[in-house]
Amino acid sequence: MKYHTLLFLLLAMASPLLAQSKIVPRDATLEKLFTGITLTEGVAVAADGMVYFSDITFSHQARLENGSIHAGHIWKFDPTTGKTTIFRSPSGMSNGIKFNAQGDMIICEGADYGGRRLIRTDMKTGMSYIVAAMYKGRKLNSPNDVTIDLKGRMYFSDPRYLGHETIEQPVMAVYRVDPDGTITRIITDAGKPNGVCISPDQKTLYVVSNANGTTGIEQLATADDAAGSVAVAVPLRKGRMALMAYDLDKDGNATYRETMVDYSPEDGPDGLTVDTDGNLYVAERSEKRPGIGIYNPAGKAIGFIETPLPTNVGFGRGENAGLLYITAGSSLYRIRLKTTGYHLPEKP
Numbered sequence: 266m267k268y269h270t271l272l273f274l275l276l277a278m279a280s281p282l283l284a285q286s287k288i289v290p291r292d293a294t295l296e297k298l299f300t301g302i303t304l305t306e307g308v309a310v311a312a313d314g315m316v317y318f319s320d321i322t323f324s325h326q327a328r329l330e331n332g333s334i335h336a337g338h339i340w341k342f343d344p345t346t347g348k349t350t351i352f353r354s355p356s357g358m359s360n361g362i363k364f365n366a367q368g369d370m371i372i373c374e375g376a377d378y379g380g381r382r383l384i385r386t387d388m389k390t391g392m393s394y395i396v397a398a399m400y401k402g403r404k405l406n407s408p409n410d411v412t413i414d415l416k417g418r419m420y421f422s423d424p425r426y427l428g429h430e431t432i433e434q435p436v437m438a439v440y441r442v443d444p445d446g447t448i449t450r451i452i453t454d455a456g457k458p459n460g461v462c463i464s465p466d467q468k469t470l471y472v473v474s475n476a477n478g479t480t481g482i483e484q485l486a487t488a489d490d491a492a493g494s495v496a497v498a499v500p501l502r503k504g505r506m507a508l509m510a511y512d513l514d515k516d517g518n519a520t521y522r523e524t525m526v527d528y529s530p531e532d533g534p535d536g537l538t539v540d541t542d543g544n545l546y547v548a549e550r551s552e553k554r555p556g557i558g559i560y561n562p563a564g565k566a567i568g569f570i571e572t573p574l575p576t577n578v579g580f581g582r583g584e585n586a587g588l589l590y591i592t593a594g595s596s597l598y599r600i601r602l603k604t605t606g607y608h609l610p611e612k613p
Contacts, residue, residue, distance in 0.1 A: 288544070288559060288568050288604050295572060298342060298597045299349040302335050303327045305592035307362040307373070307410070307536070308579040311388065312611055316342040316581075317352060317370065318592055319359040323427060324377050325483065337379060339372075342597060344585065349597070357384070361410035361460075361536065361577070365417065366612040371396070373408035373421055376428025381405050383421055383442065397421070397448050400440065403433035410536055410577075412461045412470070413609060417444045418517045420451070420470060422458035425480040432480065439472060441517050451519045456505030460536040460577070463513070464562065465543050465607045470511040470519050475533040475550070476504025506533030508547060510564075525564035534558070536577030536592075540604045546589060548575035557591060570600060580606020 301320040308318040322335035329335075336355030339362070343349075353359075356372075358379025363371045368388050374380030382398035382405060396419065398405060407428060411421040419442040425432055439452035439461060452458065456474030463470055478501030479485055485499045506528040511519040528534065531551040538546050543562040549555065557578060559568035573593040581588035586605045591598040 288602050289570060290601070290603055293570075293600050293602065295570070295591075295598050295600050298347070298599060299340070300596045301340060302338065303595055304576065305340075305595055305597055306360050306576045308577055308590045308592045308597065309362040309364055309370075310579055310581050310590065310608075311364055311370070312368050312582065314344055314582055314585065316344065316579075316590055316597070317362055318342070318577075318590075318597055319356060319362060320595070321358060321360060321375065321377075323482070324429075334378070340597075344581075357382070360408070361421070363411050363413055364609075365413050365419075366415075366609045368611065371411050371413065371419060373411050375409065376407040376425060376430050379407070379428070381407055381430065383408050383411065383419065396446075397440065397442050400434065400448055400450060404430075406432055406434050406437060409458070410460045412463045414463050414467055414513075414517065415609065416517070418442065420461055420463070420517075422455075422461050422472070424457045424459060424475075426477065427480075427482045427484075439470075439519070443517070449517075451517070452511065452521075454521060455509060456507070460534065460548070462537045462539055462545070465539060465541060468513055469522070469562075470513050471525075471537060471539075471545065472509050472511060473534050473537060473547070474505040474507050474509065475535060476506065477501070477532070478503040503530075503532075505529070506531065508534060508537070508545075508560075508564075523564075525560065526558070535575065538578045538580060539607045540580070541607045542604065543607075544604065546578050548577050548591070548593075550574055550576075555593075557589070572598065580608070582606070582608060 304321045306319040320338040327335035337358040339353040341352040357374035361373040370386040383396040386393040406425040424437045457476035459475045460473035508526040535548040547558045555574045557570040575593040
């Protein structure tokens with residue numbers, strides 16, 4: 266066998282590692298920045314470089330000895346000082362966070378004593394405005410994640426993972442909010458939609474389904490057997506666990522195109538983001554291999570970052586656009602990559 270043929274075969278066999286090294290430096294380290302109360306989520310970086318993320322304080326976990334419950338928080342991490350402070354509390358049980366082109370913070374408020382709505386906060390004045398709270402006269406389930414296109418349209422997922430509140434919507438869906446405030450239900454076939462993200466070319470809406478089989482996390486974890494003495498696991502029938510791609514037309518309507526990654530029978534992912542090349546960074550919650558899966562726009566795996574069980578991801582800005590912030594468990598992490606995160610162009 267000729268030398269160049271052997272070399273080609275060796276390179277082909279090693280291609281996944283080579284692809285990973287193009288994005289994830291071999292000496293890259295995962296740095297823990299902060300630990301909060303219960304479950305960190307929705308990390309997003311503002312135009313000034315400040316890092317914001319949710320702390321979802323599950324009411325059955327975050328109880329104090331006097332019976333009071335943490336009311337949910339949004340934390341602010343300052344990369345220049347390394348300090349983390351409370352930005353907002355109560356948070357309306359915020360989950361996903363994004364910034365629009367004007368620099369306003371868009372927040373998904375969930376259930377479990379939360380607002381069950383999408384709100385916009387003017388970061389200059391501090392005032393907040395309700396963007397969406399009802400559809401066809403009924404309360405939303407529990408807005409989870411949001412993404413924004415170049416025309417200012419917002420797309421948010423509305424599943425239910427936790428909360429004592431009644432479920433009024435007939436389906437767990439993805440909605441679009443137009444600049445004039447019109448709300449349209451655009452996806453009803455995604456299973457239990459969670460993370461959402463638009464590709465840089467605006468042609469694809471990525472949607473995660475994490476159909477965990479319950480609308481009350483940890484409420485059915487164990488049960489007493491007939492004798493009342495032994496705790497046994499309660500079986501759940503999980504649904505679609507997948508990363509899917511939907512075609513977006515010029516009017517913001519979505520049509521299912523393909524399932525890019527089918528995670529079944531393992532748990533599916535949570536949040537996701539993209540870089541300027543259109544590569545996806547997906548918070549994968551398989552207990553056998555938790556971490557950030559990296560995929561090219563065709564859905565081919567090109568890298569992986571091992572982490573504690575992750576919930577969401579978001580890139581830094583400017584000279585730190587290669588920093589990937591990760592929420593996992595009750596903590597905030599970051600890792601420096603050899604890529605550039607995608608953000609909406611800023612508008613006055």
